[in-house]
Amino acid sequence: MRRIVKAAQGTAPAESRSEPRTVVAEIIADVRKRGDAAVRDHSARLDRWAPADFRLSERQIEESLSRVDRQTLADIREVQENVRGFAVRQRASLHDFEEEMQPGVLLGQRSIPVGSVGAYVPGGRYPLLASAHMTIVPAKVAGVRRVAACTPAGGGELPDATIAAIHLAGADEIYLLGGAQAVAALALGTESIERVDMLVGPGNAYVAEAKRQLFGEVGIDLFAGPTEVLIVADESADPFVVAVDLLSQAEHGPDSPAILVTTSGGLAEATLREVDEQLAKLPTRDVAGPAWRDHGQVIVVDGLDEAFAVSDEFASEHVQVLTQNPRLALDRLRNYGALFLGERTCVSFGDKVIGTNHVLPTRQAARYTGGLWVGMYLKTVTYQEVTTDAASAYLGELCGRAARAERFEGHARSGDLRAQPPGQRPAWA
Numbered sequence: 062m063r064r065i066v067k068a069a070q071g072t073a074p075a076e077s078r079s080e081p082r083t084v085v086a087e088i089i090a091d092v093r094k095r096g097d098a099a100v101r102d103h104s105a106r107l108d109r110w111a112p113a114d115f116r117l118s119e120r121q122i123e124e125s126l127s128r129v130d131r132q133t134l135a136d137i138r139e140v141q142e143n144v145r146g147f148a149v150r151q152r153a154s155l156h157d158f159e160e161e162m163q164p165g166v167l168l169g170q171r172s173i174p175v176g177s178v179g180a181y182v183p184g185g186r187y188p189l190l191a192s193a194h195m196t197i198v199p200a201k202v203a204g205v206r207r208v209a210a211c212t213p214a215g216g217g218e219l220p221d222a223t224i225a226a227i228h229l230a231g232a233d234e235i236y237l238l239g240g241a242q243a244v245a246a247l248a249l250g251t252e253s254i255e256r257v258d259m260l261v262g263p264g265n266a267y268v269a270e271a272k273r274q275l276f277g278e279v280g281i282d283l284f285a286g287p288t289e290v291l292i293v294a295d296e297s298a299d300p301f302v303v304a305v306d307l308l309s310q311a312e313h314g315p316d317s318p319a320i321l322v323t324t325s326g327g328l329a330e331a332t333l334r335e336v337d338e339q340l341a342k343l344p345t346r347d348v349a350g351p352a353w354r355d356h357g358q359v360i361v362v363d364g365l366d367e368a369f370a371v372s373d374e375f376a377s378e379h380v381q382v383l384t385q386n387p388r389l390a391l392d393r394l395r396n397y398g399a400l401f402l403g404e405r406t407c408v409s410f411g412d413k414v415i416g417t418n419h420v421l422p423t424r425q426a427a428r429y430t431g432g433l434w435v436g437m438y439l440k441t442v443t444y445q446e447v448t449t450d451a452a453s454a455y456l457g458e459l460c461g462r463a464a465r466a467e468r469f470e471g472h473a474r475s476g477d478l479r480a481q482p483p484g485q486r487p488a489w490a
């Protein structure tokens with residue numbers, strides 16, 4: 062039996078309300094119609110940013126890099142090596158193959174990199190330079206030829222560290238442009254921006270909605286909207302650690318849910334007190350406070366079985382496990398974007414440094430997908446070759462019957478043709 066100790070008090074997160082849908086549909090329609098002029102108008106209106114050219118020149122990129130301190134540049138390089146290392150390992154787990162499935166029948170599978178990718182690097186509230194590592198490095202490991210990256214200008218103040226991260230990650234083009242107008246420009250193409258085959262990256266409700274609406278005309282990675290965290294904890298967890306880790310993700314935005322599911326009523330009460338105490342000390346409490354008030358939840362359950370079941374219902378982007386035996390969750394949980402096991406591990410490691418990808422499914426999309434990874438930049442394609450007359454004749458007869466069962470006479474005749482001895486024509490020819 063679950064007991065709600067703290068309920069969410071807010072309305073639905075912005076992305077499930079109608080407002081972003083309408084606003085974004087209008088921006089996309091305008092970019093489709095007026096191209097660069099529309100992009101410039103929406104960027105001026107929403108971001109107070111309308112340069113002659115949104116694309117950064119080589120010189121501007123070099124200037125940005127020169128303004129970033131050495132330690133930050135070294136950290137960017139180190140983190141990108143971690144992300145690259147894991148992406149290379151993941152790539153190695155994908156094997157092309159060709160197999161003779163029955164005598165004379167070769168079937169094969171290959172992975173081909175997507176030709177061009179638009180990488181969205183968020184920057185409205187914070188310069189999320191870590192998203193540059195996550196979207197661009199795996200694209201390059203996959204072999205994507207053209208990566209065009211977009212990030213908001215930050216009201217005219219150049220986000221130098223983000224630009225450095227995008228450049229060092231290997232982007233081929235950098236546009237200082239944010240929001241739905243950036244996503245639409247990349248997906249549809251304009252006079253100055255060549256369209257891409259696929260869009261990747263996280264973003265706020267407007268960015269996520271733009272990707273959703275454009276899907277089909279362009280490929281997308283996944284629905285990666287406002288961040289979420291869910292912690293599964295038992296009585297062994299430290300309420301201070303739980304509170305700090307809940308707030309670490311609540312600071313993303315006022316629509317970011319932070320949820321505790323625990324087997325311990327004592328931990329639940331202590332965590333509520335700790336969250337209040339730590340919120341008061343957190344510089345970003347103006348964002349984390351409303352997020353916790355409106356979308357924070359604390360749920361007490363009877364045992365770990367129920368805790369895992371509740372966690373799977375939420376299918377949260379991040380699930381953190383603070384229990385006596387955290388690895389148990391590996392076998393028991395099924396719905397999460399990324400899993401963080403034990404007190405030594407935290408979601409912020411995944412967000413910033415450890416090497417796994419932080420672009421992850423939100424709003425229960427973890428029921429059907431994992432996060433961004435090198436495999437998403439690869440198209441898994443198949444091929445086939447029949448190498449003997451006997452195999453061709455056998456499949457031809459089977460195909461003739463199968464196609465006629467569906468009244469596909471044209472298909473059946475292609476099969477019939479193969480069922481004849483070489484050089485002979487079927488009776489209907």
Ligand SMILES: NC(=O)c1ccc[n+]([C@@H]2O[C@H](COP(=O)([O-])OP(=O)(O)OC[C@H]3O[C@@H](n4cnc5c(N)ncnc54)[C@H](O)[C@@H]3O)[C@@H](O)[C@H]2O)c1
Nearest residue numbers: 183184185186213239240263264265285287288313420421
């Ligand atoms: N799921 C994931 O994997 C993941 C990873 C990292 C970040 N995130 C999320 O990314 C988001 C980043 O959001 P952000 O806002 O800081 O940056 P952002 O770059 O995603 O969005 C900023 C842009 O939003 C547009 N915008 C703002 N208000 C608007 C309005 N009223 N109408 C139309 N457009 C508007 C502006 O053009 C602006 O450039 C956060 O919600 C964070 O939780 C998710």
Ligand SMILES: N[C@H](CO)Cc1c[nH]c[nH+]1
Nearest residue numbers: 189191288412419420421
């Ligand atoms: N928590 C976000 C979604 O996984 C990623 C992030 C980057 N920087 C801070 N947080």
Ligand SMILES: [Zn+2]
Nearest residue numbers: 288309310412
């Ligand atoms: Zn985060």
